[in-house]
Amino acid sequence: MTTKQILVLLANQPKGKVEKSSSSSSSGGIGFCGLLTIVFITLKLTKVIDWSWWWVLSPIWGSIVVAIVIFLVVFAFLLIFDRK
Numbered sequence: 001m002t003t004k005q006i007l008v009l010l011a012n013q014p015k016g017k018v019e020k021s022s023s024s025s026s027s028g029g030i031g032f033c034g035l036l037t038i039v040f041i042t043l044k045l046t047k048v049i050d051w052s053w054w055w056v057l058s059p060i061w062g063s064i065v066v067a068i069v070i071f072l073v074v075f076a077f078l079l080i081f082d083r084k
Contacts, residue, residue, distance in 0.1 A: 040056045040059065
C-alpha cells in the first residue's frame with residue numbers, strides 16, 4: 001500500500017455520530033500533562049517556585065513536541081519503506 005493510498009483511506013474515514021452518554025462515568029477529562037500544567041501554574045502564582053513561564057508551561061509544549069516527533073518518525077518510515 002502506498003503512502004498516497006494510506007492518506008486517502010485516512011481522509012475518507014467515516015465520521016461517527018456523536019452520542020451523549022447517559023452514564024456518569026465518561027473517559028474524558030484532564031490528562032497527566034494538563035494536571036501537571038495546572039499544578040505548575042498554581043505553584044508559580046503562589047510564588048512557591050520561581051521558574052520562567054516557559055518551564056511552567058513546558059508540559060503543554062513538551063507534549064506537542066512529542067506528538068510532532070512521533071508524526072515525523074511515522075512519516076519517514078512510510079517514505080523509506082514505501083519504495084518499490
